[in-house]
Amino acid sequence: MRNVRSISRFLAAILIVGVVALIANGQGRKSANRAKLPTFDAAKAERVFFPDVFARLEGERPANPNASVAQAPTGGTPAVSDAPAGQSFAWSKIISGASIEDEVKAIKVATDKNITTPQDFAGRGYKEVRRDFSVLAMLFAIVNEYDADVRFKRDAAAARDIFARTASNAKAGNNNVYNEAKKRKDELQDLINGAALTEKPEAQENDWTKIADRSPLMQRLEAAQEKKLAKITSNAEAFSEDIETALREAEIIAAIASTLTREGMEGADDEAYVGFANLMKRNALDVVAAVKSNNAEQARKATGEIAKACSDCHDNYR
DSSP, X not given: OHHHHHHHHHHHHHHHHHHHHHHHHHHHHHXXXXXXXXXXXXXXXXXXXXXXXXXXXXXXXXXXXXXXXXXXXXXXXXXXXXXXXXXXXXXXXXXXXXXXXXXXXXXXXXXXXXXXXXXXXXXXXXXXXHHHHHHHHHHHHHHHHBXXXXXXXXXXXXXXXXXXXXXXXXXXXOHHHHHHHHHHHHHHHXXXXXXXXXXXXXXXXXXXXXXXOHHHHHHHHHIIIIIIIHHHTSSHHHHHHXXXXXXXXXXXXXXXXXXXXXXXXXXXXXXXXXXXXXXXXXXXXXXXXXXXXXXXXXXXXXXXXXXXXXXXXXXXXX
């Protein structure tokens, strides 16, 4: 019993000491010095702090640079383009915009020689014009369908129509055709200078039945293969000296070969003929690849395959 009383007294003493410590601590806090709360003059505060800060803002709020931008879902509304609807074809994989522009300029130089006087035009000029204007009509039709930004696109459809029309009329070299060709020569210069054509196209979309005959295009293709590529790729030295011409001529061949297979072109429904044209296009693009890798031997072999495809096609249709 005595032990129990001793424990009780000990616990009571501890409790008393704890209470005294708590009271002393509270009195110490009350005696501590604190900073006084600030006071504000309501009128002055109105000049510094706005009751509604957003009511004072004008115009649109700036974009938050840290905010994530929601991406349009796949298959949504396509981007707006200046190109007419339904006018895209993968021409950029076949011929570059630079080769198109270079060929247009080269034809302008040729027309300056072939459209001089009515007499010269009637003698030989109209044949050259028919070939060159057929190529121009094809090139502007390509530009009209080109799947990337390319020069002459604004006036491509109209240019396609006027050069196709004059090329078709240039089966003879009379004065009427001469005057028409001379007008085309001036308009071609305007296009190169950046001026717009006044004539409007018959239709925006290409109708390949009205653009170019096969025969003049084949003449240009033959010239590219025999007179240009065959000579340039005959040896490494000639290849390195005229590699840019090799590139353009190969792309022209690829473009003509592709054009010959477009719906409406003569023979485009003949499976064997289309096969030869596609083979020619593939080999021409091999030359393009060889030019880009500076591989003279590959260019020589691919040019030989182009010649073989032409020869086999001619033998098949004799």
